[in-house]
Amino acid sequence: xxxxxxxxxxxxxxxxxxxxxxxxxxxxxxxxxxxxxxxxxxxxxxxxxxxxxxxxxxxxxxxxxxxxxxxxxxxxxxxxxxxxxxxxxxxxxxxxxxxxxxxxxxxxxxxxxxxxxxxxxxxxxxxxxxxxxxxxxxxxxxxxxxxxxxxxxxxxxxxxxxxxxxxxxxxxxxxxxxxxxxxxxxxxxxxxxxxxxxxxxxxxxxxxxxxxxxxxxxxxxxxxxxxxxxxxxxxxxxxxxxxxxxxxxxxxxxxxxxxxxxxxxxxxxxxxxxxxxxxxxxxxxxxxxxxxxxxxxxxxxxxxxxxxxxxxxxxxxxxxxxxxxxxxxxxxxxxxxxxxxxxxxxxxxxxxxxxxxxxxxxxxxxxxxxxxxxxxxxxxxxxxxxxxxxxxxxxxxxxxxxxxxxxxxxxxxxxxxxxxxxxxxxxxxxxxxxxxxxxxxxxxxxxxxxxxxxxxxxxxxxxxxxxxxxxxxxxxxxxxxxxxxxxxxxxxxxxxxxxxxxxxxx
Numbered sequence: 343x344x345x346x347x348x349x350x351x352x353x354x355x356x357x358x359x360x361x362x363x364x365x366x367x368x369x370x371x372x373x374x375x376x377x378x379x380x381x382x383x384x385x386x387x388x389x390x391x392x393x394x395x396x397x398x399x400x401x402x403x404x405x406x407x408x409x410x411x412x413x414x415x416x417x418x419x420x421x422x423x424x425x426x427x428x429x430x431x432x433x434x435x436x437x438x439x440x441x442x443x444x445x446x447x448x449x450x451x452x453x454x455x456x457x458x459x460x461x462x463x464x465x466x467x468x469x470x471x472x473x474x475x476x477x478x479x480x481x482x483x484x485x486x487x488x489x490x491x492x493x494x495x496x497x498x499x500x501x502x503x504x505x506x507x508x509x510x511x512x513x514x515x516x517x518x519x520x521x522x523x524x525x526x527x528x529x530x531x532x533x534x535x536x537x538x539x540x541x542x543x544x545x546x547x548x549x550x551x552x553x554x555x556x557x558x559x560x561x562x563x564x565x566x567x568x569x570x571x572x573x574x575x576x577x578x579x580x581x582x583x584x585x586x587x588x589x590x591x592x593x594x595x596x597x598x599x600x601x602x603x604x605x606x607x608x609x610x611x612x613x614x615x616x617x618x619x620x621x622x623x624x625x626x627x628x629x630x631x632x633x634x635x636x637x638x639x640x641x642x643x644x645x646x647x648x649x650x651x652x653x654x655x656x657x658x659x660x661x662x663x664x665x666x667x668x669x670x671x672x673x674x675x676x677x678x679x680x681x682x683x684x685x686x687x688x689x690x691x692x693x694x695x696x697x698x699x700x701x702x703x704x705x706x707x708x709x710x711x712x713x714x715x716x717x718x719x720x721x722x723x724x725x726x727x728x729x730x731x732x733x734x735x736x737x738x739x740x741x742x743x744x745x746x747x748x749x750x751x752x753x754x755x756x757x758x759x760x761x762x763x764x765x766x767x768x769x770x771x772x773x774x775x776x777x778x779x780x781x782x783x784x785x786x787x788x789x790x791x792x793x794x795x796x797x798x799x800x801x802x803x804x805x806x807x808x809x810x811x812x813x814x815x816x817x818x819x820x821x822x823x824x825x826x827x828x829x830x831x832x833x834x835x836x837x838x839x840x841x842x843x844x845x846x847x848x
Contacts, residue, residue: 363541375570376402379694382709388533399542409669415466415514416441422485436724438489444706459521469508500603573836587823594665638818639809673698681728774810796844803837
């Protein structure tokens with residue numbers, strides 16, 4: 343069998359189709375977004391006897407959640423030393439509490455609903471191979487301990503190569519995210535909740551009731567609305583400038599059980615390397631290797647994938663890749679998720695985003711927290727930490743300025759693209775480029791037969807110029823992470839309209 347371009351999680355679970363919106367719906371709470379944050383929020387609300395509708399533009403779990411590496415850990419690379427320095431030790435402590443609570447919630451839910459989702463307890467490690475990285479590792483150990491985690495410094499692990507040192511936190515977990523969340527969806531429907539797939543919401547009208555518009559299909563009217571779509575598709579002021587999209591590659595390869603490194607590992611070195619395993623066919627293990635982060639639309643996707651495959655082969659003796667895919671998430675300027683109330687809509691619109699690549703714990707945390715806030719239950723002590731209205735100038739200013747400059751470059755300088763037929767002629771089959779044709783910028787893709795196809799190169803969200811992702815053959819927006827197929831269809835928001843076709847003179 344050849345390499346499968348697709349998520350192992352989605353390929354190894356049988357999807358249960360949910361109906362599309364075909365009429366007008368009225369509920370107490372509408373949740374937009376069928377990933378872990380949206381599903382957990384809807385399920386938590388249904389458990390508290392709220393009438394809920396969960397609405398997804400495509401198929402539930404087909405976005406970031408279905409393409410994660412699915413680590414349930416409170417150890418998020420070097421987060422605690424960064425939080426302690428930029429936001430304060432109390433913030434680091436509350437962050438650790440929130441993550442540990444989320445892991446406990448998932449473990450309890452697996453047991454209560456008897457979910458078969460390969461839930462396994464594992465230690466988590468952040469390691470450095472170079473002695474130059476030891477100062478950061480030791481600082482993280484100290485900060486994680488101060489935050490209340492059982493962190494320790496170690497110099498040996500189950501990895502097949504030596505390390506200089508690592509942070510180790512025991513009793514973390516890993517699981518099959520799609521199987522877990524499909525069980526929650528089944529329980530949600532059993533409690534009277536509605537789940538609607540293939541129902542892209544393009545507009546939110548606020549009044550006495552909020553109305554979510556699904557063109558040509560129907561509307562969802564709700565007193566409260568939760569937006570759990572990555573970049574919020576409706577709010578363009580309060581959080582957009584403080585979110586940065588990032589895309590990472592994932593490779594999955596079968597290994598023998600005796601070569602399992604027995605843990606969850608990550609290093610910021612080598613342009614990030616993240617490792618874990620999961621049960622695989624016939625009692626074997628599947629090694630998951632993640633890394634090579636980049637902005638959406640950045641050139642060189644195939645080269646990054648090859649580098650990751652070479653690393654897996656060199657360090658783990660991997661002989662063949664079974665699956666490969668990519669995952670996308672957003673990081674906030676202070677590295678803390680946004681979970682809470684948005685300023686518009688009379689205080690009845692809520693958001694969950696900015697998980698920074700750690701969406702399993704943060705998504706579960708967001709579901710529980712939003713359900714508390716919406717139903718008026720006493721909020722946990724970490725609620726204010728994730729409030730979208732917060733400002734942490736010391737931590738955010740450098741990142742905010744860097745992001746603003748990058749967005750400006752993508753909005754302005756990318757318009758200085760090569761012009762004319764010669765530029766199109768230089769595009770190889772299976773590749774694409776942004777080309778200036780007259781006064782228009784066109785996204786031109788040449789298919790495998792050699793036929794060129796042109797689209798408007800301006801993202802339909804806020805007007806940035808898309809870039810071609812040669813590994814996945816998509817047009818990606820570097821500003822806010824919208825993604826489009828080579829035919830212009832929307833693959834990922836916040837864009838809700840396709841790229842328009844353009845004519846080429848043949």
